[in-house]
Amino acid sequence: MRLSLLALFLFSLQVCFAQEPTKYQLAPCGTQPVIAPMLEAYHSHPGLFAGERSSDTLFVALQLHLLAKDNGIGRISPERLLDAFCRLNADYAASNIRFYSKYDWHLIDSTGWYMHDTITKGIDMMLANNIPDALNIYFASNVAGNCGYNLPYAGVAMANGCAGADDHTWAHEIGHALSLPHPFLGWEGKTYSPSNPTPDTLTFDYTHFHDTLDLVPAPLDTTVSEHLDGSNCTVAADRICDTQADFLSYRWECDDQNRSIALQTDVNGETFRSDGTLIMSYALDGCQNRFTNEQIAIMRATLETEKQAWLTENPPATEVAGPVTLQFPINEQQAPPIGAMMQWSSVPGATHYLIQVSLLQSFIAKAVDMVVTDTNVVLPNLLANKKYYWRVRPFNNWSACVPFTATGVFNTTGFVSSNEPENDGWRCYPTLLSAGQFMSVELPAAWVNHPVKYALYDAAGRILWQNATTPIYNQTILNLPAGNLPAGMYRLSAVGATGLKSETIVIAR
Ligand SMILES: [Zn+2]
Structure with missing residues (x-):
């Protein structure tokens, strides 16, 4: 079901709050450590990826899938989604990457997918609903207990509770989709403790997070522990050199310099605090604000090569010029x-x-x-x-x-009023009209699919306006020329299948 006017009435049922876990109760990200083949290629031949278009804005197609329960309840609110989308593009502004919705929001009603507790259920959800040539994004209540995760061959899952005006989870998961690992790669699922010696190497499990679907558990992989001095930055952790060493794989707080409160020691005995400005870290949202230059280069290179199908040449729309009145x-x-x-x-x-x-x-x-x-x-x-x-x-x-x-x-107004529908269903309102204001008319059911003639008379009985239609619904809207007529009393008449109806209209200035 794509977004239609009728489907959107479902949103109006959301008058109460869904009790969803907050981001502080969830794992920050369920994306498992993996070095994307693209990242390997980039490091092997960085010169290959510095194309002449490298400073252009890249327009990236997304398909948003909005999950709800079987009864249509619980979907992310449109306001929250718009706020999150605005934040996503702000987070990528310095990268010159701009995201847009390729098609209307795709509404899915499925309690099982809306609250999926395992990655394998998320894989099912994505493979059943993905559209080609776009990055598919799924907003749901529970995404395997995480704020979000990215499956390289399928798409991004986002917890509704971790999306909003001040949340960077969406930007973080798309960072994964564009080949970025965590700066603390290898520490996922492990907790750094200053009282234990820092290991030289770390093993990690990336079943389900390969570039292709895993049918059996993947073998463990190994990385080396990053040195603070950057001497092994091309082979350690995320293999990105302008993200310094970071061992923190839990949601962490930062100081007023956006550095971790937690002090860490590398294998050489040098102490450091993690950089919380990095969107790919697990610092709290309030600390995060950027991607590094090398991270930006890798994301853009990914889009210009293996994810080229997501790009469009020209801006997909014009900007919305401003607020309405x-x-x-x-x-x-x-x-x-x-x-x-x-x-x-x-x-x-x-x-x-x-x-x-x-x-x-x-x-x-x-x-x-x-x-x-x-x-x-x-x-x-x-x-x-x-x-x-x-x-x-x-x-x-x-x-x-x-x-x-x-x-x-x-x-x-009250339900009992002069413009209460008559027994046969006739009603029109408001009967006090200003310039540019439309009038709603409800017609007797017997009038539907038969010609109806409308006329507006002044106090002297002159016809000032006429219209004739054959309605296909029992509701219609009339655009009376209220702006062109003097203020005063008028008479609207309508003649339909069962006879004449009329109403006194007041035009005001
Ligand atoms: Zn992550």
Whole structure:
């Protein structure tokens, strides 16, 4: 199921919070140590990879797969996903690598995959859903107990709880997908202790993390322990020389210089603290902020060679030009609890809009949390006689950093009102119109698939506007010329299969 307007109504059901483990309860990353063949090739022939395009921005296709339970509940919220996507591109800005969504978000409802407790279940999920020529990313509640992991032959799995505006897990896992190991390679699954002698060599198990699918457990591999002085940096740990020695394979805190609190000793007896600025380290998110020059060169070389199929030549879209403006209802205007019509301005570049409606000014719990492609939407179900807050955020397949509008406020009317649907289903609202505001019309079921004629009359009975359609649904929207008419009272009539309906309309300035 790809993202469609109807599918997106599923988001509006997410009014309560999923109880998910936080990133502090999860292993930072489940990607096992491995030296990618690409990394070997890069080290053997670094000159080969310095092509003339090497400073161009590389546009990389992603396919986002958003998992939920079988009943559609629990998917990552659109807001959180947009924040995470904005952060991902910020983390790669210095690399001149820009990620975009090749196709719409792919929504998958499967409790088993949504909460998969083993890597092998994750492999099944990816091999069943991957699309070609893009880096496939899966957002789920439990990804084998980790914040994330990368399978070189399949894709990246991300825990929803480790993705957001201030999280670098997504950038870290894509670093793996672009051939980067951890700077502490060999220490995965082991805990460094200053009271034990530092070993000369480290063995590691990378079953499932080869470039191709492992059908039997892989043999253990061996690396040497990195020296602080860099003398063995081309063969030790990540084999990258501008990432210094690091033995910390647990989530660690940094000091105000972004260095580890934990002091380590290399095999030569030299002491050091790990560099927490590295996104490929296990430092807390607040310490991390960069890839090194050599890491950037390796990621770009990977994209320009073995992952060339993920690249596109030109920017895949234009930037979203800026925030939108709420048009109606705002400033405590009234809206019906069922079928409220919300309108906002369009903005160049935007293809999608996230709309949130809440009883709380903080939006901490949402009545509506939904993505649409138009600049208006009819809300199916709000509470009567309540004050609501709402806001809208525009985005497209690669520009996700534009903020929400200022918050608008409106009040819902009671269910019993003059524009309550009649017995046969006729209703139109709002009956107080401003320039540019649309009118929602609900038609008797018997009118569907038959011609309907609308007319607007002034107080003297002159016809000012007419329209005729054959509706295929029992709901429609009329664009009356409210902006071209003087303020005052008017009469709207509609003639359909069972006769005439009419309503008094007030046009306001
Ligand atoms: Zn990792």
